[in-house]
Amino acid sequence: MSKEDFRRLPLPKKVQKLYTDGTFVVAIRYYAYKVNLYLLGREYVEVFYNHKYDRIDKVEFLNQRHSRMKFYLDQIRLQEI
Numbered sequence: 001m002s003k004e005d006f007r008r009l010p011l012p013k014k015v016q017k018l019y020t021d022g023t024f025v026v027a028i029r030y031y032a033y034k035v036n037l038y039l040l041g042r043e044y045v046e047v048f049y050n051h052k053y054d055r056i057d058k059v060e061f062l063n064q065r066h067s068r069m070k071f072y073l074d075q076i077r078l079q080e081i
Contacts, residue, residue: 003043003061014059018045028071037062037072 006014022038022045029035036047044062049055 001041006040006045007061011056011059014045015047015056018047018059026072026075028068028075030068030071033057035068 001017006017009017018038018040022040025037025039025044027034027036030048032050032052034049034051036049038045038047046060046062046068047056048058048060050057
């Protein structure tokens with residue numbers, strides 16, 4: 001599945017795809033979210049879980065230029081892909 005195909009999926013289908021075909025890497029806390037990082041094929045994908053409302057608010061590809069990267073890199077070493 002291409003990145004564009006994945007982006008077009010509705011949220012529940014994205015979550016299902018990650019849980020069945022992805023590999024969980026690590027979880028971080030980021031403001032009001034618990035962010036789970038998955039490896040799907042050759043791409044990292046973040047799942048933003050909102051504890052307050054008990055829901056997943058968004059699923060998106062990891063932006064490696066975002067300030068969240070420091071939280072990941074404190075815990076693991078991400079592979080260059």
